[in-house]
Amino acid sequence: MALSLETAVAHVPRATRSCHFEPDIVEFNETVLAPHGMRFDPSYAAGGGNLTFLDLAEGALRAAPRVPAPDLLIVAYALPDPHAPEKTLAAHLGHVFGGRSISFAVSEQGLGAPFTALRIADAYLGSGRCHSAAVLILEQTTFPYPEPFVQDGDLVDSAVLLGLGSGGGWQLAGLASAGPHAGLAALLDEPPGLPGGRDAGDRLTVTGSWADPSGTGPAGPKAHRAPPGSYCTGVWLEFARHHAEWAGNYRTIVVGDTDPRTGTSHVATFVRRETAAGSGDRPGERR
Template identity: 45%
Template sequence: MLTLTAASAVVATHRNPYVPDEWLVSYQRDLMTPFGVELDPERLARGAGVTFQELAGQALELLPEPPKPDLVVVAHGLPDHYPFRSIGGHVDKLLGGGSENFAISEQGLRAPFTALRVAAAYHRSGRCRVGTVVVVEQGTFGNDEPLARDGLADTAAVLVLGGGGPWEIAAVPPASDDLAELVSASVAGHRPLVVAGPWAGDLPDLPVHRVARGSYCTSVWLALARHHEEWAQAHDALVLCDTDPRTGRSHAALLRRASQEGTT
């Protein structure tokens, strides 16, 4: 049984001095121009310039103790400010090395849900005893990114998955076009809590913790990292969910109190 054994969340408040980087500008311009997207280097200069490596490192430092994972999965819905570094390899190095590590991207806010599903599958197959999922997001872009127009915080959440924690990773169902139906099908327990992201619409008549705007794919995972211990005192199941504003598709994950038995 794969459970949540520890978690941390960070919202960066610092800015890095802007250093013009012609290689970065050239790379991003070559990437965007074929799709009719205009690159404005001044946007890079105005941003905080915080990288995924920084965010991951800060979040790992906030854990009660560093894990020793055999699997590291990094998840992000938007690209890094400086996209030339391996984040999974960096996290692996910070944690002592030796883990299988990779990133899941190009899925929008679905990426962390996929990461959780992958970690659970690794655990079931016997290839993962301790897993670490790192969800990262930054807000510096050289183009007009719609999701960052109102400000996008530089954030990271780390979920340490192993044995003995209070929350079992019970199910990560397929995406759906109907969020209310997805949540209803996912919910379990007698005292459930729905943790809903910024774009979650109508929900079943259940207790709900709504996450404020300001983040995209990290939103519900930041809330889980901050509150999972207190929620374990009041609830026996959590449904984390949100609807991706880019696709209209909804995603959910069910966490159940580890001592609870039954079907999902």
Template identity: 40%
Template sequence: MALRLQAGAVVTPPAETYEPDETVLRYNRDLVELFGGKLDEDLLRSGPQASHTRMAELLVEGLPADAVTPDLVVLAAALPDVNPVRAVSAYLGLLTGGRADQCFSVTEQGLGAAYTGLRIGAAHERTGRSAAFALAVLEQTTLPAHDPVVHDGEPVRDAGVLLLFARGEGFGEVVSVERLADAGGLAARLAELTDGAPRPLVVTGPWTDPEAVPAGAAVHRVPPGGYCTSVWRALAEEQAAWGEAYDTVVLCDTDPRSGTAHLAVLGRTR
């Protein structure tokens, strides 16, 4: 029985007060200077301080009471945590029932981190060693240096998404997860995925070329304001409505840093 979406939660965390921490400052200073930059404590101080820890707590509180207890927890992030030395994935495993044998993070992949996390969860289920999987996609924008994706153009909002997948039938089955090194091939791939698919919907993130969507296909365009959370937030918020209206949902976006396109296809078990 395939892995399918069972529940989701979304949070826009409240801003918190800046609390300087010499260990974190030293870590950030060393990291920024390693790449030829300079720590900007004013930028750190002016950020909303929305930690991954607090987002994880709020997301778990937002899950339905009958949500499954995962045996695998993956945290995906494109931007670092306010406190990058915390092991938040392990804490999230504890918050979600403490039964997860493995809890870890996927980072340094831009918005592709969440797609990689979903690929890992689906592959782990196919081994027969996992029956329920939690994917957290967390985004906080309090950074130690200027970041073009966050600070230039449309501001990126702090947000968190938690998706629970479990074995079962119905809408939300994980069919495939793909990476295209060249986003120029996205239009052809979307055409292949939607041609003949039952009641398809294409969900595009802010950096997806609108021209890549096949003519006549139903499309949900996620507005700017999210980096790695965008399509996943839409999935968590719209899962019930999409489950009624569609049988195939293709989530896709293109990372503005690398030009790499990512796709995830969810279907319906009949």
């Protein structure tokens, strides 16, 4: 058995909160910033959304159909949340789901965090420790200090919920990563876990806005590029929004992006369940 997509939600809120930091949050941020020669300055956050990870996660859950309590709950993010560092979000959400989920967060991976979360979920499945998983990919974009990558890039708050189990339409078939020396093109040329003999005409390549368009395979109707405005959520927002309509035209979706900060590329392969039998019961994986 392999995990397959049962629920997918893309959440890009329009709501904003007023800029306010409690004294203990100010102290925490100042302590974190000081060793780097940076200063806490709430004026940088005054015009932003000031949404917390909790706000984004709850918004995604509200937008979702009923999601059964998963065996495994993973929160994945690339950018920190300076508004609520005291909140252990994964544990809190585990409690919301009824308290039986194994829960933790994946960070310090750049835009690779969601791919790492899926790799971990697959490993838990393989070990017999879970049969269902929920991956929440969160990106908040308001910082009380200069963060040019976010502020100059006009990134927006966003969240994606991926509910994975045994009864979904898109089965996770494989995951792979490669350093700058290899690049995304090589991963897309031979997607991990792709069943032997699968014609490229049945395949859609979904790439993020950070990927080099010249190195992402053939252009045209069989390639879809995420718009700018997101860092680690971009390709997953598109997958969540369009996976149902893509099922009518493709048997394989390959999701990939390149982290602009490290040059590391990541891909994940999904195959329609009715065509997944030939790929074996377990996803393929390369590193």
